[in-house]
Amino acid sequence: MKVIYQGVVTETGAADLAGFLRGQGAPVAELVIEFNGEILAGSVDALPELHENDRIEVFRIVTGG
Amino acid sequence: MSCNPYLSAVEREVLGRAVVGIAGAGGLGSNCAMHLVRSGVRRLVIADFDTVVPGNLNRQFFFADQVGMPKVEALRANLLRIEPALELDMRQVRITAENVDELFAACAVVAEAFDTVEAKAMIVGALASKTPLVAVSGVAGWGNSNALEVRRAGRNLVLVGDGKTGVDPANGVFPHSPRVGIAAAMLANTVVSLLLGAPL
Numbered sequence: 001m002k003v004i005y006q007g008v009v010t011e012t013g014a015a016d017l018a019g020f021l022r023g024q025g026a027p028v029a030e031l032v033i034e035f036n037g038e039i040l041a042g043s044v045d046a047l048p049e050l051h052e053n054d055r056i057e058v059f060r061i062v063t064g065g
Numbered sequence: 066m067s068c069n070p071y072l073s074a075v076e077r078e079v080l081g082r083a084v085v086g087i088a089g090a091g092g093l094g095s096n097c098a099m100h101l102v103r104s105g106v107r108r109l110v111i112a113d114f115d116t117v118v119p120g121n122l123n124r125q126f127f128f129a130d131q132v133g134m135p136k137v138e139a140l141r142a143n144l145l146r147i148e149p150a151l152e153l154d155m156r157q158v159r160i161t162a163e164n165v166d167e168l169f170a171a172c173a174v175v176a177e178a179f180d181t182v183e184a185k186a187m188i189v190g191a192l193a194s195k196t197p198l199v200a201v202s203g204v205a206g207w208g209n210s211n212a213l214e215v216r217r218a219g220r221n222l223v224l225v226g227d228g229k230t231g232v233d234p235a236n237g238v239f240p241h242s243p244r245v246g247i248a249a250a251m252l253a254n255t256v257v258s259l260l261l262g263a264p265l
Contacts, residue, residue: 037220039219060229062202062228062229062231063180063182063205064204065092
């Protein structure tokens with residue numbers, strides 16, 4: 001299956017978004033996740049299943065202010 | 066009467082009427098509030114549980130004689146010195162997933178100005194699907210001014226910062242006035258742009 005991750009077409013065998021992001025080495029708890037144009041809220045366990053051509057953008061949150 | 070004589074009638078009306086929320090009154094929140102008031106925003110909801118300590122004075126919009134005061138009360142006093150005709154709803158409270166909706170229910174836009182990853186993630190998760198939210202990530206250290214940027218994420222969220230430079234005491238990376246101040250100004254500029262329908 002192909003998804004678009006950070007603007008790049010990416011092949012994945014992951015069934016869901018959590019598995020995909022772990023496979024990318026992304027620190028899920030420190031990310032704002034935009035999935036098909038919507039910001040996802042809630043726990044990692046509630047992240048959705050993946051489908052062909054899903055668009056995934058992640059933005060890292062770091063401490064400081 | 067306004068402290069900003071350079072507004073059009075429409076800008077004065079829009080900025081004067083809108084209620085803006087600021088989650089946190091530290092380096093980002095206190096300076097963002099200052100910029101918003103100088104810009105013409107008149108109605109603010111600002112929440113923070115903390116008090117002013119000496120270590121805040123390197124970057125936050127407080128003064129030495131305000132050490133020990135609740136931040137929201139010190140900030141109220143400082144903002145009213147800029148513009149006496151403000152409607153300020155200052156809440157000395159820790160913002161949580163349970164109270165964040167109620168705190169900012171009246172707000173047209175909310176500025177996230179926390180300092181911890183957990184709090185930032187909490188408010189993004191709670192508000193980004195329903196309220197225009199401007200959040201900040203990556204403002205610590207010195208230099209790299211051009212790395213600080215504004216970008217949209219989804220319909221309601223705008224992110225400010227470099228997205229990577231967090232506070233890291235073990236490696237000598239701390240929050241300092243110039244970079245935090247740039248980000249606070251970008252935060253305020255983004256809030257005003259959203260209110261006025263101007264390009265980000």
